[in-house]
Amino acid sequence: MKKPAMLNVIDPGLLTTVQDLGRLCWYHIGMPPAGALDNFAFRVGNLLVGNPEGAAGLEMTYTGPQLEMTTETLIAVTGAEVTLQMNNQPAALWRAHHVVPGDRISLGSARRGARAYICITGGVDVPERLGSRSTYMLGRFGGLDGRKLEANDQLQVGSPAVSFEKMLGRTFDPALIPTLSREMTVRVVIGMCSHRVTTTSLQEFLNATWEVSTEADRIGYRLKGPTFEFKPGEQPFGAGADPSNVVDLGYPIGSIQIPGGLEAIVLLNDAVTGGGYTTIGTVIKSDLDLIAQASPGCQIHFDEVGIEQALQARRDREATLNLIRMELGIFDQAGALGQ
């Protein structure tokens, strides 16, 4: 009998969790999708090691873990610019590396960006819960016992979709790797309860430079900037006394809420699924990856787009992923390999 392949956690880093593409269909019970915050980097990480895009991997935050392999396989690290070392030798990001039992992989601190992904052939095999292996820490759900990784944890590695040898040496054009910056522009579709704030205030929101505060995690990012002014009027029955209160409603992932009119919060994959604050718009899906790589002190500008531009941005991103698939010789989403 072959021993199950394991990934041993020597040092968990600051905050490392098991993530995949998240659990859908459970928002109605208050269960957010969770899943890798930087969707693009995570999917490319899986492509590099020959996995289906939704295989579970590890998401590290700011400072990376130290891991030990017990099996011969491939791993790739994508996302934030971190120092990657394999047995104390520097190794490149955004490409697959061959590892053998006893190899040590360590990730340092992020120089740029906030989150890096560690993908391994076969994926991390924790039990699926409601259709996903993603960790949702606030609800103590999924991943490894619903929590972040700790020293001495052992993670089982799943059986590979393709043998790792086939992926060895496959690379893609580095120009397709997103550039990370401490100043970013994210596109937003204005709407929902935006009519409750004054036109001047909404314009100010779009003109301002917003700074990422220290309260920025997988649930949401609190941003510092100008305060909001609400249109005068009586509060509707059941909404609550503050002008920023509305009768509680659902919050999309990426929605921007303005509690008290004092700050803006962008909700991410571990979002609270609903509540009673005015929401003024939603960051488009493809630009949530930019926020995932923002750390406290980063500056954000919001650029208003219409729905067609938002849909075009999605198609553009899929086109980039398709180019990467082609360069890696992968011809379908399940990770099947071409010759």
Added chain:
Amino acid sequence: MSDTRYHYGGDEYLLVIFSEAMDLAINFKLLSICHEIKHRQVPGVIEACPANASYLVHFRPEEVHPDHLIHTLKDIEKQIQHADTLHSRLVDIPVLFDDPWTKECAQRFADRHQDPSVSNLEYLMRVNGYSSKQEFIRAYCDRPFWISMVGFVPGTAWCYRMCPPDQAIQAPKYIRPRTDTPERAVAHGGVFLCIYPVRGPGGYQMIGMSAVPVYDPEEHLPDLRGRYILATTGDRWKFRPIDMDEYNDIRSQVEAGSYRYRIVEQDFQPSAYIRDPSRYLKRLQEEAVDEETGHA
């Protein structure tokens, strides 16, 4: 003409708002609409999430253009002018009101409260014109609460007391939210009651402690196996005041994994409720008692 507004929530969500004010009749109708969306298996729709006076749709724009989806949703709205019969469970929630744990918590966050000289319960009584605790608790629990929305974190339910708006019990939320609330705290904010499923931040006025959990990630209790949470939109929760002895007794059953929720499955007729709320609730309550004693 419908006043419903259809909003884009970025490229993957639509937010459909029926009213800016809370209104049970609207909630009944939108629950029917959300059931219909699920029943029709509308292409591209991942799920529809009902809220108090609105609902949120999560969809795949690769499969359906949002404008096309809005068209379909408007069609469904037109077809469902009135709420259908709703399946609704009547659930017994034993609560220790005026408990020591939420009072201790309130003291820790006194600086964030409107009037820290009184407990949250006394504050809620005062702003609603009550002076006797017993009288308030009796009045508060005399009617069931309608689950008009589920969300925030898994298992949080917005519970709306089933009475005419002019008899609603209301309370402002904390001036600044607390960073901590005990798990299972029963609290009131605005026109809603909620039970905190997990320990965490909160801004509602804490008035008691539920003996039973509303979130069970480990699937410890038989009634929550495979569903993880107690609440379903359209259920009614009946809060039953209990004393410390009963509280401790139920807690040990919960800890042992043997506790069974008291649940009666009923059909709920929104039109009958709207015609005469008190009489209809009384009838459902009597039917529920018959059902429970019939099974005993």
